[in-house]
Amino acid sequence: MGSKVQQGIDAMRRGEMDLAFRLFNEAIEENPQDPLAYINLGNLLMSSNDMEKAIVFFERAIELDDSAGAAFYSAGTAFYKLDKYEEASTLFKGAIDRKLDDGDSHFMLGMCLYQLGKLGYALVHLQRAVELNEKDLDARFQYGLCLAQVHQIDEAMKQFQKVLEQAPEHTDALFNLGVAYSVKEENELALAAFSRAVEIQPDHLLAGYGKKNMMERLQK
Structure with missing residues (x-):
């Protein structure tokens, strides 16, 4: 059967959200020091669009394990969905610093910085996102938009053309x-x-x- 956290993850994948919610809560009651249970319950709440409550669980996971890059990433996503880009950018930086140095983290950090008008910094992270995952059309498209915003028109066009090659x-x-x-x-x-x-x-x-x-x- 696996742990209750794993059972909850499996239930989420099957779309059985009420069962997943119960399993994650039971996992927290049985082992309140396990950050994974809090992260997954937060992700479940986020999928139900309850961002404020999700953030509470992500922050608790971070309190329990400051090295949990997944908690930083998920919390950053929730803050981003609330249009709180400054807080989100700090959390995505935290995820990258904690070895979650992947295309998604750089993409989301780049998007935060883009929304904050810090285009030069956004460009660095969007470019890195594309380098880490060349098939990520969203990252490539946003990288092209950012290039256009800083008047690098020829480079922007190359990115839009590459998007169109794939789509x-x-x-x-x-x-x-x-x-x-x-x-x-x-x-x-x-x-x-x-x-x-x-x-x-x-x-x-x-x-x-x-x-x-x-x-x-x-x-x-």
């Missing part, structure tokens, strides 16, 4: 590629990118506006 119908990558072409005054390529985005997603308002604007520019 040809990624309309936001097409739209942003169109914007980049527009900035470079490569109007026909911009129109093609906007048009393709609208073809895939007719209600993509920004791409629709970009297409209209490019058509008007080319007619002048």
Whole structure:
């Protein structure tokens, strides 16, 4: 059967959330010094969108084991979902410092820093996220957006193009590629990118506006 924590994790995977909740609570009652039970109960609460209560359990896990990178990462995620980016960034840094030095941690830290307007620092971590997991389209796309924000247009375009190599119908990558072409005054390529985005997603308002604007520019 395994431990009650493992049984709870298995129940979560099966979608049996009430059973998982009971098992994690029993695990805490039986061994209140086990940080894993608190982390998993916090993750369950977070999956139910109860961020404030989840944070209480993550913080308790950190009190019990300051080396628990997973607790720092999960707490950071909860704070991020509450739009508390400063607190979240500190926790993601803590996760990385505690050997959770993976693509997800760098991506989330990069996103916090991006939201805080610290674009240079965000760029470092988003680039690292892509290096650690080249197949992570979200990380690559956000890295491209950040590059565009700091006016590294050619580098941003490379990232959007790589996203499209993996996901040809990624309309936001097409739209942003169109914007980049527009900035470079490569109007026909911009129109093609906007048009393709609208073809895939007719209600993509920004791409629709970009297409209209490019058509008007080319007619002048």
